[in-house]
Amino acid sequence: MVDLTRRFDVLVIGGGNAALCAAISARRAGASVLVLEGAPKFYRGGNTRHTRNMRCAHDAATEILTGPYTEEEFWNDLLLVTGGQTDEELAKFMIRESKDILNWIVEQGVRWQPSLGGTLSLGRTNSFFLGGGRAMLNALYLTADALGVDVLYDAEVVDLRIEHGMFLSAELKRPVNGKTEVRASTLVAAAGGFEANIEWLREYWGEAADNFLIRGTPHNRGSILKMLLARGVQDVGDPTQCHAVAIDARAPKFDGGIITRHDSVVFGIVVNKLAQRFYDEGEDIWPKRYAIWGRLVASQPDQIAHIIFDATVVTSFMPTLFPPIAGQTIAELAGRLELDPAALEKTITEFNAAVRPGTFDHTILDDCRTEGITPPKTHWARKIETPPYLAYPVRPGITFTYLGTRVNRQARMLMKDGKPSANMFAAGEIMAGNVLGKGYAAGIGMTIGSVFGRVAGREAAKHARN
Numbered sequence: 368m369v370d371l372t373r374r375f376d377v378l379v380i381g382g383g384n385a386a387l388c389a390a391i392s393a394r395r396a397g398a399s400v401l402v403l404e405g406a407p408k409f410y411r412g413g414n415t416r417h418t419r420n421m422r423c424a425h426d427a428a429t430e431i432l433t434g435p436y437t438e439e440e441f442w443n444d445l446l447l448v449t450g451g452q453t454d455e456e457l458a459k460f461m462i463r464e465s466k467d468i469l470n471w472i473v474e475q476g477v478r479w480q481p482s483l484g485g486t487l488s489l490g491r492t493n494s495f496f497l498g499g500g501r502a503m504l505n506a507l508y509l510t511a512d513a514l515g516v517d518v519l520y521d522a523e524v525v526d527l528r529i530e531h532g533m534f535l536s537a538e539l540k541r542p543v544n545g546k547t548e549v550r551a552s553t554l555v556a557a558a559g560g561f562e563a564n565i566e567w568l569r570e571y572w573g574e575a576a577d578n579f580l581i582r583g584t585p586h587n588r589g590s591i592l593k594m595l596l597a598r599g600v601q602d603v604g605d606p607t608q609c610h611a612v613a614i615d616a617r618a619p620k621f622d623g624g625i626i627t628r629h630d631s632v633v634f635g636i637v638v639n640k641l642a643q644r645f646y647d648e649g650e651d652i653w654p655k656r657y658a659i660w661g662r663l664v665a666s667q668p669d670q671i672a673h674i675i676f677d678a679t680v681v682t683s684f685m686p687t688l689f690p691p692i693a694g695q696t697i698a699e700l701a702g703r704l705e706l707d708p709a710a711l712e713k714t715i716t717e718f719n720a721a722v723r724p725g726t727f728d729h730t731i732l733d734d735c736r737t738e739g740i741t742p743p744k745t746h747w748a749r750k751i752e753t754p755p756y757l758a759y760p761v762r763p764g765i766t767f768t769y770l771g772t773r774v775n776r777q778a779r780m781l782m783k784d785g786k787p788s789a790n791m792f793a794a795g796e797i798m799a800g801n802v803l804g805k806g807y808a809a810g811i812g813m814t815i816g817s818v819f820g821r822v823a824g825r826e827a828a829k830h831a832r833n
């Protein structure tokens with residue numbers, strides 16, 4: 368049983384990738400470490416449970432990566448997706464450190480496997496976890512346990528005592544051996560974003576937030592982030608910015624995970640509830656565009672849209688939990704989707720007429736495009752003309768929010784007056800906004816958590832032991 372009468376060197380709040388990397392790193396640096404995971408043991412690991420891969424720079428092909436991905440190329444990709452809204456110094460630091468993470472994470476027991484194919488196109492840039500995020504977490508928890516890290520589950524933190532930028536103690540919702548106060552010399556906050564807090568999302572999105580589906584854990588309600596910001600930590604990031612993808616409208620409100628995400632947009636068209644197209648479905652390679660579709664659907668009436676395709680492409684992408692809705696005619700499909708049949712027929716007829724001949728290849732920016740319609744489909748445009756006609760209804764699926772705590776290269780939080788906190792560090796989603804002002808490139812979430820988690824743990828241990 369964990370002894371809460373003692374004072375730990377490092378207290379880690381959270382139980383996902385960032386928390387575990389911090390805990391292991393701090394313990395390896397000689398600190399006593401307690402991890403407080405708000406979720407029950409079975410659901411430990413927050414959004415990390417759902418992950419598949421991580422983006423790291425590397426100078427040469429590896430056993431599982433098909434070629435080099437230089438620091439410069441990673442930086443250019445980040446610049447592109449964020450439109451320059453990133454802290455250059457921190458981002459370049461993260462990218463440099465990511466090279467070492469490829470080996471470091473293996474030393475912590477995690478194993479890699481070759482990339483999944485399909486539309487992901489990540490074989491050169493992203494390393495896939497053997498067995499996925501849960502297996503990755505299991506390896507980290509086993510290592511943490513072997514090293515002597517203490518872990519408490521069902522251990523939601525409901526208050527933090529912070530004075531003049533100095534962490535003193537945390538308050539648990541449920542007592543452990545009659546005690547709710549946890550004391551430590553340093554704090555690593557790794558408790559995720561506020562994506563599962565619909566009331567908080569509503570402050571920025573209004574009633575549209577009620578139609579959002581949350582792809583990951585219901586435990587990331589942003590309570591720790593809120594407390595830190597209220598107690599003088601400097602914020603970073605736009606509260607409306609987040610990673611959001613189009614997921615099946617039939618998905619559960621929380622925790623639907625990866626099996627509800629649709630990667631079929633490039634193979635068809637997307638229409639809103641008025642049966643009208645609203646964005647170029649072929650703008651860029653899917654890993655650079657999949658994360659804009661949540662926001663796009665969020666700005667449509669009633670936050671609903673439909674991916675429409677035909678029988679010829681149905682085996683081109685990974686099947687999801689829900690089967691497509693089918694109709695032998697466009698009108699029949701429209702009826703099943705509760706769309707106006709005439710409007711959908713018009714949209715598809717106009718689209719088909721605008722398609723120019725080309726050679727289809729979804730792995731490159733091919734020459735299959737439309738001409739003379741708005742919005743255009745600039746690549747991968749092919750006629751939708753072979754029944755059965757098929758559709759997936761989609762809603763915004765919020766992955767994680769970007770508002771966070773500002774940190775420096777030691778992952779140390781900065782206070783509102785610009786001074787570094789005496790003993791508070793942050794890693795993962797809770798500080799993702801330092802690197803991600805907007806946009807996303809697949810696999811960066813885990814890079815942020817691993818790099819800054821490792822740094823935060825090491826620095827927290829150093830501070831505590833001095």
Ligand SMILES: Cc1cc2nc3c(=O)[nH]c(=O)nc-3n(C[C@H](O)[C@H](O)[C@H](O)COP(=O)(O)OP(=O)(O)OC[C@H]3O[C@@H](n4cnc5c(N)ncnc54)[C@H](O)[C@@H]3O)c2cc1C
Nearest residue numbers: 382383385405413414415419420524583795796810812813
């Ligand atoms: C479906 C899905 C698929 C994804 N796939 C990928 C992918 O392949 N690659 C990638 O890079 N990223 C992916 N992401 C994003 C990725 O999950 C996150 O960026 C990453 O896991 C964040 O790690 P973290 O440790 O910061 O947060 P989390 O793993 O979410 O951990 C946060 C932890 O904090 C705990 N917590 C929250 N509040 C409290 C509290 N008050 N007290 C105690 N504990 C608390 C939670 O229980 C949770 O354990 C995916 C996300 C989802 C939802």
